[in-house]
Amino acid sequence: VDLNNLIDFIKEADKLKSVERKTFNYNERRYENSGEHSWLLALAVLIFKDYSNENINMIKCLKMAIIHDLVEIDAGDTIIYADDKNKFDNEKKAAERIFSILPDHLKDELFDLWLEFEDKKTPEAAYVRALDRFLPLLSNVVHEGHTWKKHNISPDMVYNKNKSVISAGLQGLWNEADKLLKNCITRGYFPTKSK
Amino acid sequence: VDLNNLIDFIKEADKLKSVERKTFNYNERRYENSGEHSWLLALAVLIFKDYSNENINMIKCLKMAIIHDLVEIDAGDTIIYADDKNKFDNEKKAAERIFSILPDHLKDELFDLWLEFEDKKTPEAAYVRALDRFLPLLSNVVHEGHTWKKHNISPDMVYNKNKSVISAGLQGLWNEADKLLKNCITRGYFPTKSK
Numbered sequence: 001v002d003l004n005n006l007i008d009f010i011k012e013a014d015k016l017k018s019v020e021r022k023t024f025n026y027n028e029r030r031y032e033n034s035g036e037h038s039w040l041l042a043l044a045v046l047i048f049k050d051y052s053n054e055n056i057n058m059i060k061c062l063k064m065a066i067i068h069d070l071v072e073i074d075a076g077d078t079i080i081y082a083d084d085k086n087k088f089d090n091e092k093k094a095a096e097r098i099f100s101i102l103p104d105h106l107k108d109e110l111f112d113l114w115l116e117f118e119d120k121k122t123p124e125a126a127y128v129r130a131l132d133r134f135l136p137l138l139s140n141v142v143h144e145g146h147t148w149k150k151h152n153i154s155p156d157m158v159y160n161k162n163k164s165v166i167s168a169g170l171q172g173l174w175n176e177a178d179k180l181l182k183n184c185i186t187r188g189y190f191p192t193k194s195k
Numbered sequence: 196v197d198l199n200n201l202i203d204f205i206k207e208a209d210k211l212k213s214v215e216r217k218t219f220n221y222n223e224r225r226y227e228n229s230g231e232h233s234w235l236l237a238l239a240v241l242i243f244k245d246y247s248n249e250n251i252n253m254i255k256c257l258k259m260a261i262i263h264d265l266v267e268i269d270a271g272d273t274i275i276y277a278d279d280k281n282k283f284d285n286e287k288k289a290a291e292r293i294f295s296i297l298p299d300h301l302k303d304e305l306f307d308l309w310l311e312f313e314d315k316k317t318p319e320a321a322y323v324r325a326l327d328r329f330l331p332l333l334s335n336v337v338h339e340g341h342t343w344k345k346h347n348i349s350p351d352m353v354y355n356k357n358k359s360v361i362s363a364g365l366q367g368l369w370n371e372a373d374k375l376l377k378n379c380i381t382r383g384y385f386p387t388k389s390k
């Protein structure tokens with residue numbers, strides 16, 4: 001019985017590949033989906049470990065990266081610059097529905113991991129969240145500010161939303177992101193008349 | 196310096212999202228790419244652990260799933276029913292090029308993990324390989340034998356290529372796959388005149 005629940009969960013999780021994000025893949029002007037994003041995040045989690053501010057439990061970080069966006073199957077992808085007060089409630093409802101397909105011990109483990117990611121407090125959550133912010137920023141560096149221009153995002157907004165989150169997990173990576181952003185400003189990758 | 200190598204590696208790895216596989220996603224008739232496939236495999240690795248034939252080191256399995264297809268950036272995706280004698284050599288060359296972007300200790304770790312996956316001998320390799328075979332089989336169950344019909348694959352070929360690999364990692368999952376395949380034969384999901 002449990003084995004069929006696992007197969008059903010995999011079929012349901014597959015829907016994350018159809019959730020479109022706001023950023024292009026680095027190597028093509030196709031919007032990334034949240035499934036392939038979750039893979040690249042897990043790979044980043046694996047390789048950036050020497051730059052984490054704090055000691056981290058790698059297996060917890062990998063699991064967190066793999067499951068962190070599953071809630072978007074129901075709740076959709078939201079741009080970090082949006083002000084959506086219902087986001088957490090919608091995502092929590094989604095987490096409850098989706099993880100409930102699993103046997104109880106797995107449901108509890110993955111739901112708790114998702115909550116830990118949302119709570120932002122542990123070293124693991126800080127590390128994964130920092131990389132989750134850096135990857136789309138890098139897409140805008142590569143694609144000359146595509147998302148920033150399209151959604152009228154100013155440099156101030158980018159600094160406000162990213163500096164504290166990235167530097168809380170990987171200070172050295174934030175220093176690099178800061179250099180990249182200054183370069184983007186110089187090159188005119190931001191909308192000329194920003195909000 | 197190393198930090199920039201890590202960023203370069205992430206940009207290079209992103210190309211895996213443009214490598215098209217032979218199977219549809221479960222929930223849409225769009226061919227899966229190898230990036231999103233690697234994510235779903237990692238998720239399967241995470242949840243099927245109670246069904247592994249042998250005790251496995253979960254962190255090693257997750258890392259293996261995340262990196263196992265990166266070689267396809269250079270070598271492309273090959274259908275398992277193809278007889279390509281140069282496959283391993285081409286993929287090894289690809290692994291050497293791609294992992295060399297990383298600092299030495301990470302290069303060695305990921306290259307060795309990839310080799311272990313290819314060698315098929317450890318419990319971790321057997322477990323990940325079994326799931327890597329089951330996922331595309333499930334796509335054919337869902338999509339009424341799309342790949343089997345398109346590439347003229349007979350039930351014998353499917354049993355030959357999948358039974359030993361899936362049962363070597365998860366015997367219970369093979370028992371379920373066997374039931375699904377018998378049902379596919381009954382329903383006419385295979386080409387009528389197979390090789």
